[in-house]
Amino acid sequence: MRILHTSDWHIGRTFHGHSTVGALETVLSAVVGLVRERSIDLVIVAGDVFDSTMPAAEHYGVLGRTLSSLRDAGAAVVVTSGNHDSAARLGYQAEFAQLAGIHVLTRPERHDVPVELQDEHGPVNLYGIPYLEPSLVRHLYPEATLRRHSDVLAFAMDRIRADAAERGGRSVVVSHCFATGAAGSDVERDITAGGLDYVPLATFDGPDYVALGHIHGRATLSERVRYSGAPLHYSFSEADKPRGAWLVDLGAEGLETVEWVALPVPRPLARLTGTLDELITSPEYAEYADHWIAATITDDTRPLDAMPKLQRRFPWCAQLEHRPHTVHDDGHASYASRIEEKSDVEIVAGFLEHVRNGRGPSEAEAGLVDDAFSALRAAEATR
Template sequence: MRLLHTSDWHLGRGLHREDLLPAQAAFLDHLVTTVRTERVDAVLVAGDVYDRAIPGLGAVELFDRVLHRLAALAVPVVLISGNHDSARRLGIAARLIEQAGVHLRTDVARCDEPVLLPDGDGPVAVYGLPYLEPALTAAELGAARVGHAAVLGAAMDRVRADLATRPPGTRSVVLAHAFVVGGEPSDSERDITVGGVPSVPAPVFAGVDYVALGHLHGCQTITERLRYSGSPLAYSFSEAEHRKTMWLVDLGPGGEIDARRIDCPVPRRLHRLRGTLAGLLADPSLERHTEDWLQVTLTDTARPDRAMEQLRGRFPHTLQLAFEPEGVVGDGLPSYGSRTRGRSDAEIALGFVRHVRGTDPDPAERELLQRATEAAGAAARGEV
């Protein structure tokens, strides 16, 4: 059986105010094309379909459109809710749309109710474990304690118990949305820490042939049978070096796994630049980045005037700008109170400018700040 494993679409999400809906639409077009050309038997979506609990209309329309297209190809789809999704909203009419071959698993009570996919080598039981918020699901699952490992362990106990009732040779697949030990996070996943322990050990998923994981945005292999597809698009500059893909998984008659990566469309490359403003604007080797989405860190000792405007003159897709002046030494004082204690208003104002820019105010600025703080003080005392 050939499975296409994807996750973390985050429909409706942007990148530093850049609208990604067109790029997300292009990815879904690519997904449908892949299903058709690779003769995929079933699509697995391991959570975070949407970026937020109440998605925008554009995101909902994209989701609706891709489900219709996959249903028209008569390819079953199994989806679970992730920690960004509203399980209740995503699961509306779940049993009704199952008639079209779209199987939504957003209800904890259905985690041991498999989607049975027929195959020439025998049936494949696909179990969907929605994101399990420990505080909300531990009691329902009968978990021994409140924690990610405990609730996933209890859910997997139910899966294994159901699997034991199936005919011998039934192969098994689990979809789950979790942080598994050994996975590499990025900056764009929402923290799911509970009690300081966000991760679960891989052996929690023992006893099944393939685990289609979601939550981490980098495509990665935990074990041969446990894989993250990663997100189809980069949602932070920490993902600049990611190769965005889906997993095409061939599940053999005895549960053998043969997996290869299918590249996703790249709307624009992401890149990080660092240096002085003058250097970045003049460096001819950076011409190859003029069409990239950029995160720029300026190292000028003083903040340049109209820095973003100048950068976008050469790099029109600069999205994020930061300042880290080189050679600037802090005052060594640990707190705001320590830095201001015993100082006049004018000294505090001058110190603030020094802290922000990395350099002292020039004489004209010092005089202006001195007059302004004196006037403010006089007004506060009722002298004017």
């Protein structure tokens, strides 16, 4: 069986105020072309199909057209919900879609019920784990301690391994999470609570292949466990990360080969640094005229109308930062720099330390804060 592992389509995301729908459709058309050219049997979308829990009608149209084209090209499709998706909305009419070979897996209680596919070597059992927010699933399994995302995934994988052992044959797991060893970007907010909720790689022991989503750059955590990344660049921090998907071949005994296949980049990203005059006059920057540009100007004094002047040469200049050669250091870091890369829970803990003269939250208080943010994410996911 030949599988194409994708994730994090984020239909509806904007890039610095610009719609990405047209660019995404270009890339998804290339995915359909790959299905035809490489005789792909199954396409996986490992969560975050949409960028919002309330997608616009246009965004449903993009998804519908793409899924239909993938089926016309000869591939079955398995889609799971991510933390950006509304599981209820994405899973609407999933029963009807399944009749057409499109499997939309959003129900948390069915994580250990596989989609059963067949190839010339027999069955392949594919387990789709939707994004499992602990506060949304605790009531389903009161006998288990499911405090953190890592607890829920360990619980789910234990059940999946038990089911796979009983069924026999080959197995594939799809999950949307932040597994240990994966490097993030500034696109995705940390889904951890105080940095504690990373999912250990060993959680995914057992299946022949594990298709992960949530991280927007490709990553190989082991030969069997990989992130494909997003099909588009959604942040300048991703400018140097390739866009593509993993082409996975399962043989009679399990995983045989994994190959990276590149996808087109409709508009490349570039970071340019120099004085305003250098950026708008130097011939060395001419090749970037059609790129998305993040410009850092180094003039000692911030020039007037810098962005309009840059956009006359670089129409797709989307970000401007002034970083002068000479900087006066007053010894005080900005609030934004102090909280950079901190989780919500860590920000609250820092605030409590500040107002309590160095005394941070107690263990009980930290648990309450953790639960509050979990409840907030759960409410957003069900909107």
